[in-house]
Amino acid sequence: MKYTRLRNLEVSRIGLGCMGMSHIYTGYKQPEADSIAVIHRALDLGVTLIDTAELYGDGRNEELVGRAIRDRRDKVVLATKFGLKTHTGHSIPTDSTPANIRIAVEGSLTRLGVDHIDLYYQHRIDPLTPIEETIGALAELITEGKIGHIGMSEAGKTNIRRANAVHPITALQSEYSLWTRDGDDGTLDLLRELGIGFVPYSPLGRGFLSGTIRDMDWMYEDDWRRSNPRFLPDVFEHNVAALAEVEAISEEVGCTPSQLALAWLLNKGADWSPIPGTVQIAHLEENVAAVDVVLTPNQVSRLDACTQPKGDHHGATQMKMLDRA
Numbered sequence: 001m002k003y004t005r006l007r008n009l010e011v012s013r014i015g016l017g018c019m020g021m022s023h024i025y026t027g028y029k030q031p032e033a034d035s036i037a038v039i040h041r042a043l044d045l046g047v048t049l050i051d052t053a054e055l056y057g058d059g060r061n062e063e064l065v066g067r068a069i070r071d072r073r074d075k076v077v078l079a080t081k082f083g084l085k086t087h088t089g090h091s092i093p094t095d096s097t098p099a100n101i102r103i104a105v106e107g108s109l110t111r112l113g114v115d116h117i118d119l120y121y122q123h124r125i126d127p128l129t130p131i132e133e134t135i136g137a138l139a140e141l142i143t144e145g146k147i148g149h150i151g152m153s154e155a156g157k158t159n160i161r162r163a164n165a166v167h168p169i170t171a172l173q174s175e176y177s178l179w180t181r182d183g184d185d186g187t188l189d190l191l192r193e194l195g196i197g198f199v200p201y202s203p204l205g206r207g208f209l210s211g212t213i214r215d216m217d218w219m220y221e222d223d224w225r226r227s228n229p230r231f232l233p234d235v236f237e238h239n240v241a242a243l244a245e246v247e248a249i250s251e252e253v254g255c256t257p258s259q260l261a262l263a264w265l266l267n268k269g270a271d272w273s274p275i276p277g278t279v280q281i282a283h284l285e286e287n288v289a290a291v292d293v294v295l296t297p298n299q300v301s302r303l304d305a306c307t308q309p310k311g312d313h314h315g316a317t318q319m320k321m322l323d324r325a
Contacts, residue, residue, distance in 0.1 A: 001013065001014070001045060001046025001047065001048075001104060001288065001291060003048075004197075004270060004271050004272070004273060005197065005271060006149075006170050006171040006196075006197025006198075006199070006271060006273065007168060007169075007170045007171070007195055007196060007271075008121075008170075009023060009077065009118070009119065009148070009149050009170050009171070009197070010048075010077070011048055011049040011077050011197075011273045012046055012047045012048040012049050012063075012077075012273065013266060013272075013273055013291050014047060014100055014262065014266075014273065014275075014276070014287060014288055014290060014291060015047060015049030015050065015077075015079075015199070015273050015274070015275040015276060016038075016039065016042045016047050016049070016050055016051065016063055016275060016276070016277070016284070017047070017051045017201060017275040017276060017277035018035075018039065018050060018051060018052045018056070018061055018064070018103070018277065019051075019052070019053070019056045019061060019275075019277055020277045020278070021035040021038075021058045021061060021279055022035075022056050022057030022060045022061035022064055023055070023056035023060075023061055030279055031097040032064060032067075034279070034291050035064060035068075035279060036064065036068040036147050036223070036235075036282055037281065038097070038278065038279060038280065038281055038284055039065065039068040040068060040072075040260070041284055041285070042284055042288070043069075043072055043075050043076065044268060045284070045285070045288050046077060046288075047074060047078045047288065048077045049078075049079060049199075049273055049275065049290070050065060050069065050076050050077070050078055051079045051173075051199075051201075051275045052065045052079070052080045052081075052112075053080055053081035053082075053084070053121075053123060054080065054081065054082055054084075054085055054104055054107060054108050054111075055070070055081070055085055055123065057086045059107065061113075061226075062080060062108055062111035062112050063111045065078075065112060066112040066113040066114065067113075068114075069114075070113060073114060076118075077114065077115065077118045077119065078117055078118045078119070079117070079118060079119040079120075079121065079173075079199075080108050080112065080117055080119075080120065080121070081120070081121040081122070081123040081124045081151075081153060082096070082101060082104035082105065082108070082122065083095060083096045083100075083101075083104070083121070083123040083124055083126060084102070084123040084124055086100055087100050087103040087104060087107075088100045088103070089128075090128070091128065092112035092126070092127075092128065093247070094123075094124045094125065094126045094231065094321060095126060095129075095130050096111070096122055096125070096126035096129045096131075096133075097126070097133070097134075098133060098134070098136070098137035101134070101137045101138065101141070101285065103159055105117070105120065105141060105146055110258065114166075115145075115146075115148045116146055116147060116148060117146065117148070118147075118148045118149060119147075119148065119149045119150075119151050119170060120138060120141070120147040120148075120150060120151065120170060121150075121151035121152060121153045122134060122138075122151070122152050122153060122155070123153050124149075124153065124154055124321045124322075124323070125152075125154070125155055125156070125159055125321075125323040126210065126239075131159045131162050131163045131166075131324045132162060132163075132166050134163075135166040135167050135169075136166055136167075138150045138167065139166065139167040142167070148214055149170035149171070150163075150167060150168075150169055150170060151169065151170055151173060151199075152169055152170065152171075152172050152173070152175040153172070153174060153324050154173075154174050154175070154321070154322045154323060155172060155251055155324070156187065156323040156324045156325040157185075157186055157187055157190050158325045159323055159325070160172065160190060160191075160194070160196070161190065161194070164194050164196065168193070168195075170196065170197060171196060171197040171198065171199050172191055172196055172197075172198055172199070173198075173199040173200075173201055173275075174187070174198075174199075174200065174201070175200065175201055175202045175313055176198070176200035176201075176203070176265070176298040177200065177202060177203045177204065177205050177209060177265070178205070178209060178246065178264060178303060178306055179205045179208070179230075179259050179306075179308060179309045179313070180205070180282065180313045181308075182201065182324070183198075183321070185324070186211075188219055189267070192269075197271040197272070197273070198269055198271065198272045198273075199272070199273050199274070200265055200272065200274040201274075201275055202294055202313070203261060203262055203265055203274035203275070203276050204258055204261055204262070204276050205230075205261075205309075206228065206230075206231075207245045208230065208239065208309075209243070209257055209258060209261040210233075210247065210256070210257055210258045211243055211246065211256070211257035211258075211319060213240070215325050226264040228280060228313075230309050230310070230312075230313060235310035238309075238310050239309040239310060242306070242308075242309055243257065245256055245302065245303075245306050245307070246260060246261065246303070246306060249299050249302060252299065253293060253294075253295065253299065255289075255290070255293045256286060258276075258283075258286055258287060258290070259265075259286060259287070259289060259290040259293050260290075260293065260295075260303070261277065262274055262287060262288050262290035262293075263294075263295055264295065264303045265307065266290070266291065266298065267295055267300050269291070277303070
């Protein structure tokens, strides 16, 4: 494994997103012991950044992660999120009021079985709560030793700048991949200006960039991707065909399409740490090996120019929650 820094927080160059073990995907259908084995194998391979959220599985994912790291806490940079669940009767679920933060962090600490969280993200911007109030409350938690660093997720340039003026922001976590490049609107440039690290989630396009999804038959009927705009029948075949260049370059390099997609991200920023999710040890090992994939400038440029997919990367309701101001 190789390592980098999100501002001044050292993390592995590739982390592990644990959402699919308990939430939305179908990994929750496997025995918990199998998911814990994946987390343990990740730690054995040098992965340190473990990502979860209070929303995932309504807290069950934090409980699972807590059990997995119970005797390995010193090996983990533990990241979780608040703010997509209200505990205060807020009029919208994106509750980042100081009162909700207090309730949320205590719940996460209990479920995770830890006395502090290394990186605490605001899961989505709360349009009804000034970002200065939210970051001020998080800064108090740092002073109290309950969290170590502040992160934001899917935040836009204006709120990032305002937040960083209150307290240094350690990382932004947003969707970014060969097929999702919202950050190219100037957000990534702002992160470099302010010294904020970047944690791309869904770096493999929800499995699409692996090149293994050729039809929908292998998915469970309740797999949420069946309703994702990029997996709908009218665009599915186009998006599969658009993988041709990715697959061609992966053959040149001698790696899998998944490894290529991750290596491209690692080339984009020295202080980036993508967090691919998986529930299988074989896929985990494949992803981690991407740190050793070497790309030429020409290959990076060709990937930069890859065809974008059809369809939004979230459904309409989720897209409205993304802060792009």
